[in-house]
Amino acid sequence: MYTSREDVTEAIVIARVRKGLNWADIARQVGRSKEWTTCACLGQMVFSEDEARTVIGLFDLDQTALPWLCAVPYKGSFDGGAPGDPLLYRWYEMLSVYGPALKELIHEEFGDGIMSAIDFRMQVGREADPAGDRVRVTISGKFLPYRPY
Amino acid sequence: MYTSREDVTEAIVIARVRKGLNWADIARQVGRSKEWTTCACLGQMVFSEDEARTVIGLFDLDQTALPWLCAVPYKGSFDGGAPGDPLLYRWYEMLSVYGPALKELIHEEFGDGIMSAIDFRMQVGREADPAGDRVRVTISGKFLPYRPY
Amino acid sequence: MYTSREDVTEAIVIARVRKGLNWADIARQVGRSKEWTTCACLGQMVFSEDEARTVIGLFDLDQTALPWLCAVPYKGSFDGGAPGDPLLYRWYEMLSVYGPALKELIHEEFGDGIMSAIDFRMQVGREADPAGDRVRVTISGKFLPYRPY
Amino acid sequence: MYTSREDVTEAIVIARVRKGLNWADIARQVGRSKEWTTCACLGQMVFSEDEARTVIGLFDLDQTALPWLCAVPYKGSFDGGAPGDPLLYRWYEMLSVYGPALKELIHEEFGDGIMSAIDFRMQVGREADPAGDRVRVTISGKFLPYRPY
Amino acid sequence: MYTSREDVTEAIVIARVRKGLNWADIARQVGRSKEWTTCACLGQMVFSEDEARTVIGLFDLDQTALPWLCAVPYKGSFDGGAPGDPLLYRWYEMLSVYGPALKELIHEEFGDGIMSAIDFRMQVGREADPAGDRVRVTISGKFLPYRPY
Amino acid sequence: MYTSREDVTEAIVIARVRKGLNWADIARQVGRSKEWTTCACLGQMVFSEDEARTVIGLFDLDQTALPWLCAVPYKGSFDGGAPGDPLLYRWYEMLSVYGPALKELIHEEFGDGIMSAIDFRMQVGREADPAGDRVRVTISGKFLPYRPY
Amino acid sequence: MYTSREDVTEAIVIARVRKGLNWADIARQVGRSKEWTTCACLGQMVFSEDEARTVIGLFDLDQTALPWLCAVPYKGSFDGGAPGDPLLYRWYEMLSVYGPALKELIHEEFGDGIMSAIDFRMQVGREADPAGDRVRVTISGKFLPYRPY
Amino acid sequence: MYTSREDVTEAIVIARVRKGLNWADIARQVGRSKEWTTCACLGQMVFSEDEARTVIGLFDLDQTALPWLCAVPYKGSFDGGAPGDPLLYRWYEMLSVYGPALKELIHEEFGDGIMSAIDFRMQVGREADPAGDRVRVTISGKFLPYRPY
Amino acid sequence: MYTSREDVTEAIVIARVRKGLNWADIARQVGRSKEWTTCACLGQMVFSEDEARTVIGLFDLDQTALPWLCAVPYKGSFDGGAPGDPLLYRWYEMLSVYGPALKELIHEEFGDGIMSAIDFRMQVGREADPAGDRVRVTISGKFLPYRPY
Amino acid sequence: MYTSREDVTEAIVIARVRKGLNWADIARQVGRSKEWTTCACLGQMVFSEDEARTVIGLFDLDQTALPWLCAVPYKGSFDGGAPGDPLLYRWYEMLSVYGPALKELIHEEFGDGIMSAIDFRMQVGREADPAGDRVRVTISGKFLPYRPY
Known part of the structure; x- marks a missing residue:
């Protein structure tokens, strides 16, 4: 039973390593780009109910994951030290929201480095x-x- | 007389606003891409002696700017709060080194926003x-x- | 058995997602504005005993939630970096106390964004x-x- | 001779106290709302050339203020501690960009408090x-x- | 079984809310001022053995609380940002040591606010x-x- | 010529040491309590025009100090690390606004310590x-x- | 069952102390330098499948450790305060990634100090x-x- | 006239860029390794009187530099974020004391990078x-x- | 079963309070000074095997404590920043007030080092x-x- | 003309290096211990008028130094956080490693305080x-x- 979006994200991360799934394949089955899908699986975006059901199937999650995958999460993965200027800040936020997905996709394509x-x-x-x-x-x-x- | 690269950068920033110069035109005269040239004018890259002379001419700097434009500067424009993971850090550093140039080029093309x-x-x-x-x-x-x- | 107001808040957050309840409906049943009710359910305000009983019913909480819902909580959801000037600080505090409620209500009305x-x-x-x-x-x-x- | 937008802002702040000008009157002469005008005079927004000329006249600035008033400034007045969630961050940024204007306008209307x-x-x-x-x-x-x- | 003073403090906080006890009554039974007693119950002061026994009785703690209530605790409830000057620091420390007690006593007398x-x-x-x-x-x-x- | 309230405060601090004036005497001449007067002289409160003229006379300030002494200042003397809870924060703010005055008055009455x-x-x-x-x-x-x- | 690379690292650290294993011996069996092997066992590098199987054997880990030892980890062991200059930063990162290994190897060769x-x-x-x-x-x-x- | 070691360091940095001197040549004339000499010229070590006279000659400093070059300076070039463990800290300190010298020597040998x-x-x-x-x-x-x- | 030195330290702290042992007595039995012994029991130093066995006996620890007490620990108890506990803070303040004098006097007597x-x-x-x-x-x-x- | 205690301290530091004076000799002339005298000369303590006159003579300060040397200063030389200088850092580390032991031993000997x-x-x-x-x-x-x- 999941009690937060972070619970669901952790379960997805564990299942993916355990099952050896690819982000590119996951995205194909969800029917979205691999960039958006990875970012959403890592807890930063909202899935539609249909997409959420696919995600639950792919990672063998239990059904209590459904409302969390469809609710708006608290976003961001960085702790602070953001630049104050609004234009520069959007880039920093982009890195905070998309950074973990970027890391996954580069490692998936190129390995450790x-x-x-x-x-x-x-x-x-x-x-x-x-x-x-x-x-x-x-x-x-x-x-x-x-x-x- | 300039006594640091920061002095030269400040003089360039002031001269550019005063003279109403465009980064795209400046880059054309320096003979490099507008991205690299803006980044270098903002104090993050090393100019060759020829390029430095062009920069001195364009912004009416005095000749003491030359060795500073050709010396390796202390880089970066952010104060900290960087992510610890090496892959994510490179993106943060890219933003720290290129961020002010990015800001200039987007404002030059699109205005304030x-x-x-x-x-x-x-x-x-x-x-x-x-x-x-x-x-x-x-x-x-x-x-x-x-x-x- | 709840042993802090944070426990009760977490239980409310989980129950609301699980049951698919609306903040607007919750507020109507509590008999207060949706802004104050959301803020209070998220652990920032004191309920009267009657209101607390309604909240316990709506979210299927057990009875140990009652004294916590009626006790004065430690407030605020931000970690620091507040402006020093008293006038500006009140705005920052307002954001710290009301911010999570604001986030909930905007997402309830408009979705993710x-x-x-x-x-x-x-x-x-x-x-x-x-x-x-x-x-x-x-x-x-x-x-x-x-x-x- | 001004060499940055911060120079111009400081000159405006000094002139306003010295001359006892009102933000509401200043806004009327610039032809914009008092909220936007105060925020812009405090260095957070871009003036059109016509507006900039009015501002120069009102505060007895010298003509070198013109390009700075019309160039995109580095914005924000807070030092950090921003919330990571994008929705909450926009409110924090709003406070950082508009906060000093808010402070001025409340003091102008109500006095110290x-x-x-x-x-x-x-x-x-x-x-x-x-x-x-x-x-x-x-x-x-x-x-x-x-x-x- | 308690394994730290923090454990005992948490148990006191929970018991007081559960039993609806008043700090003023508690202090009367301990035989000290309400200011010192609240501060000590919140983990900042050392009780004598007799006082500790009264505290254990009032809050239904088990006997392992005794040595912790009589041992010198790590004090302070704030995380940092203290002023460097020694005179000002004492006031900051006073707030760190007595702050939570102050909060309790004001809420007990006046309610939330x-x-x-x-x-x-x-x-x-x-x-x-x-x-x-x-x-x-x-x-x-x-x-x-x-x-x- | 003073160009900010900080300038005026610095001039007052210097003049007071140079002339060996007492806060208690200064307060008597201003016609307010010594607590409020010290706090105001240190840049945290707004003087009426009459009071400001007395202050200018006592410290031999020039007339440009007048509008600054009567304008609402940016307040606070601490850099951060404030507690998040609103009740505790007011005490921290009180220390930030009144702390330097407290320091002056205790030293005036008791000497260094x-x-x-x-x-x-x-x-x-x-x-x-x-x-x-x-x-x-x-x-x-x-x-x-x-x-x- | 391990659910993250941190779990596996913790298990390795515990097993090594319990069994009294040497980093130099471990490295010999893994077939890599002692510097790289220590760094990798402490969770900073990716093992090949063969190396991972050796590691699992040496430390009596269960088989769920395998995919974690072969996946790219989140790296770094320091919390911040990094220098902004890119050249200096690489040295800081080297310390963050290799520091715990350096500590282990110096203690293994020289004891506490x-x-x-x-x-x-x-x-x-x-x-x-x-x-x-x-x-x-x-x-x-x-x-x-x-x-x- | 120099009034601190920082003044002398700044003068050395400026003179070296202006005169195009090499750290390796400077070290040869001082009679020490290039690593120690660069570190000392950047304000982190104490020169003997003879060495200080050579340094003054090489960089055309005035004679008031002498006592500063021979006095023990405040060392370190980083602002914080140091690891707490004593062994790891020495490496961090080494980077703080020698980092700027390391940067100079790598750039002297290899250029920008x-x-x-x-x-x-x-x-x-x-x-x-x-x-x-x-x-x-x-x-x-x-x-x-x-x-x- | 202990799985880290921190576990062992926590067990020692709890056992000492429970049994009412004195640091001076503990040191006598370990055969070291009370200063070193207390520091080592609190997790900062390495015990010899004989000393570790005495410690295990004195505090009724189980035998898995042995290798942890004899392994080099991660040391240090501060986070960076001043400690919050009033007793520890006075030492930090002493360093802040007397530190520069200490530095001067040690350098005057011993030179740089x-x-x-x-x-x-x-x-x-x-x-x-x-x-x-x-x-x-x-x-x-x-x-x-x-x-x- | 000095306008703060910091000004006077800076002048003393410069004069001492320029004149090659010893702290031990200075203390003998002031008639206090070398520890207190050095600490006071570095701006942390209050001199009597007689002592202040000796100090002014020894360092050739002008007479405006007198009231500053006799006024209570803002004390402390740390910002919060560990000091960067290697000598001062060892003292901070000593406190971090031995602090909890120091706390235990003082409480064991003297009780809470x-x-x-x-x-x-x-x-x-x-x-x-x-x-x-x-x-x-x-x-x-x-x-x-x-x-x-």
């Missing part, structure tokens, strides 16, 4: 959109693996 | 590269303007 | 009152939903 | 809007004056 | 004492109740 | 008042002098 | 490497034992 | 010494340059 | 005084000089 | 030792008991 912030390029542009233009930022950093010795 | 972290999409992928594969992350967020009332 | 601090208006005025005039502040911010992709 | 967070009421509602519905929050707190003794 | 720091007076004087003169400070602040709405 | 928080007594009571009852707290602590050796 | 940062020498040099040159830093500090008295 | 904490090896050993054995740690990390784009 | 906290002894005693007895603490630590290389 | 940091004396000396000389510090502080009332 980091994405370099030194051997690194960034590009900022405009994406026209009838509902209001969007900022598009593309970031490319070399993957550096941890190697045993 | 923020890039939404709510109306927001992210995509993670692999970029094949003979010198070692790279992580490519594309981020798209709606621009929200501040409006007077 | 935020109230924009960018597309935003504020109005400050005076409210005449025989017991001493009051400050009235009206705040309006666009609701921005999180959308899956 | 605070707005009570104890003798206090809050109401949350929906404001229909064709461009997307808005959250409307009305807050009412008794004014408590500091009295000498 | 606060003592105003705005509608407030303070008086500092000297109290002659053969063992060394004492500083006497008298503080008077209006009680402001929380009221449901 | 501290008021003991160990050899210490506190009494909490009710003060009936037609405008709403007040909490009265009396605090008595032994004065401990620093002695050279 | 510290490596002096006063009686201390450091040498920085270049290590040619076809895959890109490396920085080599050699550090020598006197071992100072804790001695009972 | 970092030493990787990912592509990284560490070796811990014993160095026999008649005055008490020493801990020897050898660290090797790939150099990663910042590259403009 | 530190006083070891590892090669260190402490003795606590009573100093009879008609005006009230005094605590006398004598501390002896080896001086370790910084040496150039 | 504190050791005064106000009614306090300290003496620093050298202890010859063939294995390297030692720093010996003797500290004596009055015991102040908590007394019930």
